[in-house]
Amino acid sequence: MLELRPNCECCDRDLPPDTTEARICTYECTFCANCADAVLKGRCPNCGGDLVQRPRRPPERLARHPASTRRVLKSAGCPTHS
Numbered sequence: 001m002l003e004l005r006p007n008c009e010c011c012d013r014d015l016p017p018d019t020t021e022a023r024i025c026t027y028e029c030t031f032c033a034n035c036a037d038a039v040l041k042g043r044c045p046n047c048g049g050d051l052v053q054r055p056r057r058p059p060e061r062l063a064r065h066p067a068s069t070r071r072v073l074k075s076a077g078c079p080t081h082s
Helices: 033-039 059-064
Strands: 022-024 030-032
Touching: 022 033, 030 033
Parallel strands: none
Antiparallel strands: 022 030
C-alpha cells in the first residue's frame, strides 16, 4: 500500500493525499509536479526512475488507511538538470 507521503522531497511543499500535484517513482520518492517537471525533468534523483502522478486514495479508504505523516526532505535540495 502506498504511504502517500505528505511533502515534496525537493521544496518541502505540502502534498495532501487528495492532490493531483504529487509525483512518485517506483520506490515512492515523492515530489510536487513543479519540481518533478521543471527541476527533475521527470526523473527521480534517487533511483533514476520515471516520476508519474501519484494515485489518490478514496476518502472512505483514507479513514481506514491514513496517509503517512513522515516528511522526507533532501538536505541538499534537488539537483538541477540541463
